Amino acid sequence: MVVRRVLFFGLAIAFVACADGPRARSRRPSTARLVRSADRAERQCLLKSDRASCRAAFATWESLCKKAPAYCARAGNLAWMANVASASRSQELLRDGCARGDDGSCASAASRVLFADAPGSVEDALLQADRTCQKGEWLGCQTLATELELGRHVPRDVPRAVKTLEYSCLKIEDGAACIDAGRLTITEWGAAEAARARTSFDEACRLGFDEGCFRRDALDAKLARP
Numbered sequence: 001m002v003v004r005r006v007l008f009f010g011l012a013i014a015f016v017a018c019a020d021g022p023r024a025r026s027r028r029p030s031t032a033r034l035v036r037s038a039d040r041a042e043r044q045c046l047l048k049s050d051r052a053s054c055r056a057a058f059a060t061w062e063s064l065c066k067k068a069p070a071y072c073a074r075a076g077n078l079a080w081m082a083n084v085a086s087a088s089r090s091q092e093l094l095r096d097g098c099a100r101g102d103d104g105s106c107a108s109a110a111s112r113v114l115f116a117d118a119p120g121s122v123e124d125a126l127l128q129a130d131r132t133c134q135k136g137e138w139l140g141c142q143t144l145a146t147e148l149e150l151g152r153h154v155p156r157d158v159p160r161a162v163k164t165l166e167y168s169c170l171k172i173e174d175g176a177a178c179i180d181a182g183r184l185t186i187t188e189w190g191a192a193e194a195a196r197a198r199t200s201f202d203e204a205c206r207l208g209f210d211e212g213c214f215r216r217d218a219l220d221a222k223l224a225r226p
Contacts, residue, residue: 072097178204
């Protein structure tokens, strides 16, 4: 009887220990749960200008940045957009993510240097924009194309700007790039390249951008006039 009672209590203790283990671990939010929480808070922050949500989202992204570099871009970009951290901290997070291999962080850091006067080398920023564009980052393409169109830090090169936007449009499926490609094509070459511009507008429309549909139809109507 004593042996049976000892065995019973031993098994009971073992069961409680096993039950408490996963429960104790579950008290620590998983990365997936933290990401969902930060996403919700960021939406509240950007859509409703809720400062508490902005701070909560930033704190979570900043913490997750230590685990994976892709979250550094989320933290750095939110810090800049919602002004929940200094510009230097925003750039520091982006550079951290970039150094650890996240192309999104690299593209964002380059964009800040070229358009927001963040500290950094213009030459390196241009190289990063080009490199990340080729690796599928729409922001890298947009940054490079804008520089080529405006000629601020590089010689103005509209044909290359259009090709960069068309690449982003067709390969990355960035609808905004499709619209910009068509717009710049018409501005630079007019009716001579109308078919090329129409292709870009049509692709934007296919990707769900109403402005692409509108511009395509407007171009068709203009070309149909005698």
